[in-house]
Amino acid sequence: MSPILGSVFWLLVTLGVLVTFHEFGHYWVARRCGVKVLRFSVGFGRPLWRRVAKDGTEYQIAAIPLGGYVKMLDAREGDVAPEDRAQEFTGKPIWQRIAIVAAGPVFNLIFAIAAFWATFVIGRPDAVPFISVAPNSLAAQAGMVSGDRIVSIDGNPTTTWSEAGETLVYAVVGRSPLPLHVQGTDGTQRDVVLPLQKLPSGGDVSKDLTALGLSAQAGTTLVGAVTPGDPAARAGVQGGDRIISVNGRPLGDFEALTKAVQEEAAKSPTMALVVERAGKQQQLTVIAEKKSVQGQPPRWLVGIAPAPPEAAILRYPPGKAFTAALQTTWNTAAGTLSLIGKMVTGQASAKNLSGVIGIAQVANDSAGRGLAWFLTFLGSVSLSLAVLNLLPIPVLDGGHLLYYLIELVKGRPVSERTMIAGQYVGLALLFTMMGVAFFNDIQRIFVS
Known part of the structure; x- marks a missing residue:
């Protein structure tokens, strides 16, 4: 399969799985709360497949796969028959409405934990964290040399390069000095501190990592x-x-x-x-x-000819794998929120955003590396969807939750005029982010 076709295929698999799981969260909790579901759609636009169940719920797969929705019986969208009023969404207690809206991101969170757990149980092939250090880089100034092996980062044992790489990415966003314990080629161990505070603010992570000067070692002298x-x-x-x-x-x-x-x-x-x-x-x-x-x-x-990088497999027994999955979920969510916060305040560049093209490329690459790597990718994207959807932006789940919190405080729903204005603002923000992400994807293709 060509890279382009492979990227399209695995993007559709990724969106199909994660969107379905997200919308099923809304659907499942709505049904448990006694709300009538009119339509469960994976994708937007013209239906490619449609089926109406005995209870009247319409299930469909639509032509535009960039999301989905669950349409519920809602008095704001038209008259409701007297016999159906007990199943109408806005008539439900506010705590049930909050539960229904929050269920989508919560299900994405559950999926992420499950995917990370499965990854650790299966075992993810990786490489031992030997490093290459660019001359005159911040890493070189800190005393690191090519051939060093990272033993731990900030006191946490590091056994694979992907662990080291993920930690470095989030540390670069934080811009705080980062202590490492490394082992040299002669077997001696020493402590170094990466002066991440010297990195310029407002840059994108890829350029920051280049300035840092650390990368996976292309091969030992074996x-x-x-x-x-x-x-x-x-x-x-x-x-x-x-x-x-x-x-x-x-x-x-x-x-x-x-x-x-x-x-x-x-x-x-x-x-x-x-x-x-x-x-x-x-x-x-x-x-x-x-x-x-x-x-x-x-x-x-x-x-x-060089030997391939020394292999390492990240694998745990089921119990420890669950603990590791929870820790990975926490670290990834905290790193994502930190990056979003720094982009909002201008401390990090909007160039860090990736759109569907970038996601498709990573999906194809991770699928080519095996099941464990693809599960890691799915877990990461699912967690990103959970975090994104919980942001207090109108039209997203977080925006609706914000309205309900205001209703709790005021004792009455937000006015329809306010909600409509919020929708316009939310759509503008969403389309702006999507446009920037798409531009970044195109720029990366032509720059690379």
């Missing part, structure tokens, strides 16, 4: 394969060796090894390699050869 007959093979280098230094230059990752070979071989093709094998170090002499590969300009080669 040798994955040796080309027979090439200089490394003749010198005695074997797969599984870890190259410690070239002509005395210590190495943090394979990129540093490649650079060292080019620079040292330019001085003299004969180089001293220190390798670690079975826990012991030994020195080998390799004579590099200058070759052109696949039409590229000639460069110094020794004939070795």
